[in-house]
Amino acid sequence: MPASSSAHPPVDPADRGHLLTEQANPRSTDLDRLSSLELVDLFNREDQRTLEAIAAARAPLAAAIDAATAALAAGGRLFYVGAGTSGRLGVLDAAECPPTFCTPPDLVQGLIAGGASALVKSSEGLEDVAEDGAAAIADRNLQPQDVVVGITAGGTTPYVRGAIAAARQRGATTVFIACVPADQVAIEADIDIRLPVGPELLAGSTRLKAGTVTKMALNILSTGAMVRLGKVYGNRMVDVAVTNTKLRDRALRILCDLTDLDRAAAATLLDRSHQQVKLALMMHLGNLEAEAAAERLARHGGHLRQALETGG
Structure with a gap:
């Protein structure tokens, strides 16, 4: 099918206004008129879409668990790469692995555009340089047994796409997580996880549904891999680090x-x-x-x- 006739026409990176993550949500046109209780109810209804998106992505999520498990078992590492909210979520998930599963800090790593300072201070301008994403991959001496997960709500973030391209060149397994359909924003990756939750209640604020569904996906990916690696017995974290x-x-x-x-x-x-x-x-x-x-x-x-x- 020609790209022009697809359900979601491809997006020019210079014109992101047509991305699902940037569109205005027709269900929240009166957002500024709602009472606090009405706001809570609307958010609750809208967040149900995150569960639907996760269910629809069950197969690629399972494939990502398998890929991460195989890589870590073979001595590889798992990298999350993102910018802004997506980058912070990746760093958060990586940071939770050592205390939960007693993994070494370098086993699961979060790379964010702008480095550590971007965790607490917005530096979204740094996401626009694809070469910086590639450089972050090169700095980690990426190997073929590693896995790189690129996270970008709208799918177009140059920093993430540069990292994915560099990882593929080095023979690593690549996973892409985005909240827009593949026929709108395509990429070459080994595993393509799409979590389209639709426009945000606050237009363009992807820390909302897109952030929530991304956190859910990362929870599943990292926990699933650790279960498969034997760091869980029944439903207990038997490799928990006893540090406090x-x-x-x-x-x-x-x-x-x-x-x-x-x-x-x-x-x-x-x-x-x-x-x-x-x-x-x-x-x-x-x-x-x-x-x-x-x-x-x-x-x-x-x-x-x-x-x-x-x-x-």
């Missing part, structure tokens, strides 16, 4: 819930395992000392369930 009082309490509750131990015995076990919940569980449930438990986990790639069920 709250997390030690969580670790003790996990041990108590998954064993027959009381809190005092769980605390003793946790100390014997050097504050490693998964190792503590392997020791108790497998009736092993710390060294033997660690060796068995290592033989099974850190998968506690496999290590317990195979018994070898």
Whole structure:
């Protein structure tokens, strides 16, 4: 079908006014006349579209989980690349991985146009340089076993597109996340995740629905990969980093819930395992000392369930 006859005509990057993410929402034309309660109700109705978008993107999301899992298992890294809100969401998801899954900080990284200062101070002008996105990829010495996820609500951000192009040149797996249809803004990427939630209630403010659906997608991607990598047992984060009082309490509750131990015995076990919940569980449930438990986990790639069920 010719591009001119598609449901969503391709967008000239210099004229983004036709992007779905930039259009005015007909359901919020009287936004400035609504009461506070009416505003809440309207936002609630509109946010239902994020769930529909995630459901429609289930297949490429699953493919992204598989790609990230394979890459991380092979010694690769996962990168999120974005600008503005999209970049901040990527950095946030990356930053949550070490405390939740006890991953090294460089395993999942967030790259944002403008660097760290852009997290707290708007620097949206820096998103317009594709070469900066490519340079960010080059600075990380990207390898073929790495995965790069480009995040851009409108799909046209040069910084993100430059990073994706550079990643492809280096042989890395590329994932693209955007909130506009592919036939409106196309890109060459291995996995193309589209989350079209429609125009925002406040026209062009993609920190709203687009931001929400992007956060949902990143939650699914990173958590799904960590589950597949064996960092979860049942629905418990058994690789949680025990670095403060709250997390030690969580670790003790996990041990108590998954064993027959009381809190005092769980605390003793946790100390014997050097504050490693998964190792503590392997020791108790497998009736092993710390060294033997660690060796068995290592033989099974850190998968506690496999290590317990195979018994070898």
